[in-house]
Amino acid sequence: MKTITRRSFLEQSGTGIAVVSAIPAVGVAGPQDASSPDPSAAQSQVHLKVNGQDHRLEVEDRWTLAEVLRDHLELTGTRLGCDRGECGACTVLLDGKNVYSCSYLAVWADGKNITTVEGLANGEELDPLQQSFITHDGPQCGFCTSGQLMSARALLNDNPHPTEMEARQAMAGNICRCSNYNRYLESILAAAREESSRG
Amino acid sequence: MVEKLNTVGTATPRVDGLERVTGRATYSADIRLPDMLYARVLRSPHPHARVRSIDPSKALAVDGVKAVLTHDNCEIVWSSGDRANQRRLFNNPVRLVGDPVAAVAATDRHLAEEALKLIEVEYEQLDFVLTAEEALEPGAVEIYPGGNLSPLFSFTSPGPGKREPSTYVRGDVEKGLADSDKVFEGHYVSKHINNAQMEPRVAVARWEGDKLTVWTPTQGISSCHRDISTSLKIAPEKVRVICHYMGGGFGNKNQCQDSDLIAAELAKATGQPVKLELSRKEDFIGVHGRWPTSQYYTIGVKNDGTLQSIELRGYSGMGPYKKSSGDIAGIDFYSCPNIKKQVYTVFTNTAVGANFRGPPYPQGVFGLGSMMDEIAHDLKIDPVEFHLKNFTRQYRDQTPYTSSGLAECIRQGAELFEWTKRWSAAGSGPGPIKRGIGMGIGGFGSNLGRSSAVLRLDSEGTLWVHVGVTDIGTGAKTTMGMIAAEAVGIPMEKVQVISGDTDRCPYSVGESGSRTTSHTGWAIVEAAKDLKEQLAAQGPPQGDDELIAEASPAPRLQGVARVAFAAHFVEVEVDTELGGIRTVKYVAMHDSGRIINPLTATSQVKGGVIQGIGMALHEQLIYDENTGIPVNPGYYGARVMTHVDAPEVEVHFIETEDATGPFGAKAVGEPPIVPVVGAMANAVFNAIGKRIKELPMTRDKIIGASL
Numbered sequence: 033m034k035t036i037t038r039r040s041f042l043e044q045s046g047t048g049i050a051v052v053s054a055i056p057a058v059g060v061a062g063p064q065d066a067s068s069p070d071p072s073a074a075q076s077q078v079h080l081k082v083n084g085q086d087h088r089l090e091v092e093d094r095w096t097l098a099e100v101l102r103d104h105l106e107l108t109g110t111r112l113g114c115d116r117g118e119c120g121a122c123t124v125l126l127d128g129k130n131v132y133s134c135s136y137l138a139v140w141a142d143g144k145n146i147t148t149v150e151g152l153a154n155g156e157e158l159d160p161l162q163q164s165f166i167t168h169d170g171p172q173c174g175f176c177t178s179g180q181l182m183s184a185r186a187l188l189n190d191n192p193h194p195t196e197m198e199a200r201q202a203m204a205g206n207i208c209r210c211s212n213y214n215r216y217l218e219s220i221l222a223a224a225r226e227e228s229s230r231g
Numbered sequence: 232m233v234e235k236l237n238t239v240g241t242a243t244p245r246v247d248g249l250e251r252v253t254g255r256a257t258y259s260a261d262i263r264l265p266d267m268l269y270a271r272v273l274r275s276p277h278p279h280a281r282v283r284s285i286d287p288s289k290a291l292a293v294d295g296v297k298a299v300l301t302h303d304n305c306e307i308v309w310s311s312g313d314r315a316n317q318r319r320l321f322n323n324p325v326r327l328v329g330d331p332v333a334a335v336a337a338t339d340r341h342l343a344e345e346a347l348k349l350i351e352v353e354y355e356q357l358d359f360v361l362t363a364e365e366a367l368e369p370g371a372v373e374i375y376p377g378g379n380l381s382p383l384f385s386f387t388s389p390g391p392g393k394r395e396p397s398t399y400v401r402g403d404v405e406k407g408l409a410d411s412d413k414v415f416e417g418h419y420v421s422k423h424i425n426n427a428q429m430e431p432r433v434a435v436a437r438w439e440g441d442k443l444t445v446w447t448p449t450q451g452i453s454s455c456h457r458d459i460s461t462s463l464k465i466a467p468e469k470v471r472v473i474c475h476y477m478g479g480g481f482g483n484k485n486q487c488q489d490s491d492l493i494a495a496e497l498a499k500a501t502g503q504p505v506k507l508e509l510s511r512k513e514d515f516i517g518v519h520g521r522w523p524t525s526q527y528y529t530i531g532v533k534n535d536g537t538l539q540s541i542e543l544r545g546y547s548g549m550g551p552y553k554k555s556s557g558d559i560a561g562i563d564f565y566s567c568p569n570i571k572k573q574v575y576t577v578f579t580n581t582a583v584g585a586n587f588r589g590p591p592y593p594q595g596v597f598g599l600g601s602m603m604d605e606i607a608h609d610l611k612i613d614p615v616e617f618h619l620k621n622f623t624r625q626y627r628d629q630t631p632y633t634s635s636g637l638a639e640c641i642r643q644g645a646e647l648f649e650w651t652k653r654w655s656a657a658g659s660g661p662g663p664i665k666r667g668i669g670m671g672i673g674g675f676g677s678n679l680g681r682s683s684a685v686l687r688l689d690s691e692g693t694l695w696v697h698v699g700v701t702d703i704g705t706g707a708k709t710t711m712g713m714i715a716a717e718a719v720g721i722p723m724e725k726v727q728v729i730s731g732d733t734d735r736c737p738y739s740v741g742e743s744g745s746r747t748t749s750h751t752g753w754a755i756v757e758a759a760k761d762l763k764e765q766l767a768a769q770g771p772p773q774g775d776d777e778l779i780a781e782a783s784p785a786p787r788l789q790g791v792a793r794v795a796f797a798a799h800f801v802e803v804e805v806d807t808e809l810g811g812i813r814t815v816k817y818v819a820m821h822d823s824g825r826i827i828n829p830l831t832a833t834s835q836v837k838g839g840v841i842q843g844i845g846m847a848l849h850e851q852l853i854y855d856e857n858t859g860i861p862v863n864p865g866y867y868g869a870r871v872m873t874h875v876d877a878p879e880v881e882v883h884f885i886e887t888e889d890a891t892g893p894f895g896a897k898a899v900g901e902p903p904i905v906p907v908v909g910a911m912a913n914a915v916f917n918a919i920g921k922r923i924k925e926l927p928m929t930r931d932k933i934i935g936a937s938l
Contacts, residue, residue, distance in 0.1 A: 165252045175258065203874040210834075
């Protein structure tokens with residue numbers, strides 16, 4: 033019987049094509065406990081650049097990017113709401129584009145630049161979107177917030193002056209069950225104004 | 232108008248806003264402990280089956296698999312999982328697709344998932360029944376001996392009650408109908424929908440000696456603590472529940488979930504901490520959603536629109552375990568001398584029907600509000616006039632309200648919405664895209680009751696507020712801090728709120744039933760009185776000294792009812808050819824007494840309305856009738872509202888003076904969803920001139936009605 037693995041499923045379902053290059057591992061980041069790679073599972077070495085920091089890791093091929101970020105790099109600000117590419121809570125930036133990190137294998141991210149919510153602020157200085165989310169009460173329960181922020185960042189990087197409709201459409205992949213959509217939209221448009229006034 | 236205060240009433244960003252936007256907020260899933268194991272649950276693929284045998288030996292033989300629990304080695308009763316019968320963590324027979332059969336703890340989550348596949352279970356499939364009305368038919372399979380009508384539910388006396396429909400009678404409906412000029416009958420149907428809060432269920436359990444600590448997303452650390460202590464038969468002081476950040480619940484995370492208990496038992500069996508993570512699909516089928524209903528109304532009126540008689544016979548599908556009342560509510564928002572309501576709450580082989588925001592109301596107000604609109608239409612009375620004539624003046628026409636802004640909500644809402652200007656006769660638009668408007672009224676009880684608070688004032692002037700709340704997204708940490716700042720008379724910046732940990736906080740009522748502000752807020756106000764007396768007598772504390780005040784009030788309302796009210800107005804655009812419905816304008820008028828924090832209160836109303844629109848238009852858990860398998864458990868299948876679906880919701884508060892409660896605040900969280908579905912259905916009727924009587928109002932129904 034043919035076994036469908038997460039990797040083969042994601043690849044066949046057209047989510048992306050794996051590009052695995054062999055960068056020598058200089059050490060396995062993250063805590064050495066129960067979540068080290070299973071020796072019997074297929075593994076690869078990857079080089080991830082996360083929030084400006086280089087990480088060379090040995091990962092199981094079935095690990096998603098979300099899993100590696102959360103469990104191996106301890107960047108738990110990336111949330112898992114559905115783990116099946118439906119809700120957007122796990123959104124991160126991959127070479128500037130917003131992707132669902134739950135549906136993107138870590139091995140595919142080899143050599144790429146990844147930004148998570150932890151990398152949005154510049155030291156203590158918040159990204160205008162983060163400040164705007166606080167002022168305009170974007171987060172209610174806050175669980176979707178990281179993903180909303182990352183999709184909003186991708187939007188404003190791409191289109192600094194979105195119309196309301198453009199913003200709604202760009203954010204369509206990020207569900208908020210508190211349904212605080214009015215506040216998020218308000219926050220994003222206010223941040224766009226703030227950024228353009230700064231020049 | 233209410234008197235201006237210093238902190239209360241000022242729009243205040245959340246005290247933990249920074250943590251929420253930087254990813255630093257720690258949710259239960261972010262807890263990671265040394266030597267922690269990962270757990271997964273094997274669930275029944277059948278809606279009703281006897282488990283003949285379970286063989287976990289192949290799973291246990293895998294290196295790294297540490298323990299397997301099944302009904303053979305775990306007979307724990309999950310006390311909060313079912314009010315009526317004895318629900319175990321692992322049941323035999325299994326009674327729904329998703330009923331837990333076994334749980335595995337392993338060194339890795341993937342290993343745990345793979346181990347599930349190695350557990351051999353032999354099932355004997357039994358007949359099953361999916362809807363409440365079918366379950367009451369003669370010959371229907373009995374999910375429990377004695378039939379499928381569930382025992383009555385009581386908040387005050389847990390355990391099984393009599394097996395009969397819940398009944399409420401006032402006056403005499405026969406006489407009421409005889410006195411009526413016209414009688415209307417109608418049948419309305421609502422479906423099971425999932426709470427679908429963004430944070431899935433997860434539990435991390437750790438034993439240190441005989442003390443158990445559980446990190447879990449819960450809407451009430453105190454009730455969760457009590458439930459764990461009861462179910463696992465552990466002394467309360469040996470249980471600690473922690474929940475600092477929680478990713479939404481909407482009723483889905485009341486009390487403790489079986490995952491908390493399973494994690495604790497696996498941790499006990501292995502001697503290692505255990506994290507049990509539920510998948511999104513498990514959350515949809517294995518926890519609970521809003522119970523589906525079937526509602527039969529007979530309503531009598533005078534020709535001038537005065538209500539004479541309301542009779543409701545209703546059926547609610549509770550799944551096979553009864554966690555909540557199963558009531559169908561809304562009649563109390565109308566004044567009427569003769570009422571008879573009978574609700575049959577029935578066991579079915581579906582996902583459990585239990586609390587979801589405003590539990591019995593949105594579906595009840597869909598049916599009843601639609602009936603009221605039918606009557607107004609037939610009698611050619613404007614719906615706003617009809618409601619001003621018939622809205623409730625006294626609770627159940629006999630008990631005065633502590634305050635009511637309902638009339639003002641209706642009047643001012645209609646004005647702000649420009650009701651008269653937007654009104655046109657039902658179905659009169661030229662089409663194919665037709666506009667229509669609708670309205671609905673509603674509310675939610677805002678009782679007072681037992682809760683506690685501890686205040687500590689240190690020599691730096693910092694006020695430490697210990698309250699056993701969890702901030703589930705409502706902004707409770709912020710509102711509790713604001714109430715404390717106001718009551719003690721210090722600025723908000725000097726307040727620190729300590730919450731979400733049963734070892735550090737006193738009892739709190741739990742973030743359900745819109746009770747936190749009224750109950751725990753009141754406890755803060757009472758404790759503040761004591762603190763101010765101490766301050767006056769002793770002066771500010773010096774050095775290591777602190778002034779400490781505690782209050783555990785249990786106020787009871789005597790001879791009055793305390794209710795938060797709302798009236799909603801909506802305009803929709805219905806595409807009669809393609810079946811789509813777009814919300815064009817929405818005005819939500821609310822009487823929640825004094826508003827503590829206008830910023831977060833407004834957000835809650837906006838969110839509740841948009842959730843309600845999802846219920847009206849899209850959401851339902853669909854079951855395959857032949858197999859009893861739910862076919863669309865997940866966000867995509869549920870079609871919850873997204874950024875592109877959500878309209879701008881205009882929110883206004885009528886701030887009434889309510890002499891009770893902290894600074895006169897009433898409920899905010901539950902009411903916003905109550906009138907939505909009815910208002911939407913009425914707007915659709917006004918647009919197309921045909922009434923949709925079954926939720927959700929999907930394209931097929933719109934096109935079918937428009938043919």
